[in-house]
Amino acid sequence: MAKFDFSELTKFEEDLLELAKDLDKGKHAKKFLRNSGNKLKRRTVNAAKSKTNKRTGNLIKGIKRGKPYKYYVDGSMAVRVYPGSPAFHAHLIDRGHRIVDKNGKEHGFKPGVHFFEAGAKEYEGQYYEDTQKFIDDLLDNHLL
Template identity: 45%
Template sequence: MLDLATRKMPREIRQFMRAEGTKLRRMTVSTARRETKKRTGSYIKGIKRGKVYLYEGDTLAIRVYNSSPHAHLIEDGHRQVTKDGRAVGFVRGKRVFKKAQQAFESEFANDCLEFVDELLDKGLR
């Protein structure tokens, strides 16, 4: 059924994926605001939604990523170093994207079911 929908209504499917990517981006930004303490803004502003692309040849996907150069340090953690290069500790990662992904999974599944019902109503029968 999904192959039929992809052939008959590719624009609607891409629009749906973009809308879901935007929802995930908003959820990621709210999670990042909740988890991080510093409010400089460059980390939050760096959270972006990518384009819809084919994943593994036949599955449509969309990414939410952070383009800030220090995003991986906040996400994964880093060594805390003094000015003379001596390591004094380790800062644990916030795992913002993982938390947002887990919170978004059920909402995405519900949105997919609603989208399939909408496609059936439009006339894919």
């Protein structure tokens, strides 16, 4: 009858559980999400610059990266890029809007340029690579 030594497998299991506790605290994940959010913001700003003729800087300055937060539905962590000021009308440029005069008469529709979607789509492939590298680094640093 063969005997199996499970001591290394048990140590690996303990290391994985310890890593899961560290991830639950969120220190490593928050740093990764902040960096990813900054990269997404840069891509969004570049998309806004290329798709609009606005050169005053208010549109560009208004694009912000939020704080990493726990998503309320499933507890996963997320970060967002959004137009900063509620008074600033970046959503009108991004999604489009009706053209209305002061009397309320509609004169047409100005289509949106969708720079938030363009920035997200442009960063999507890089995000998967960054996530894979983050997981590999986390496992290498924690389990060795």
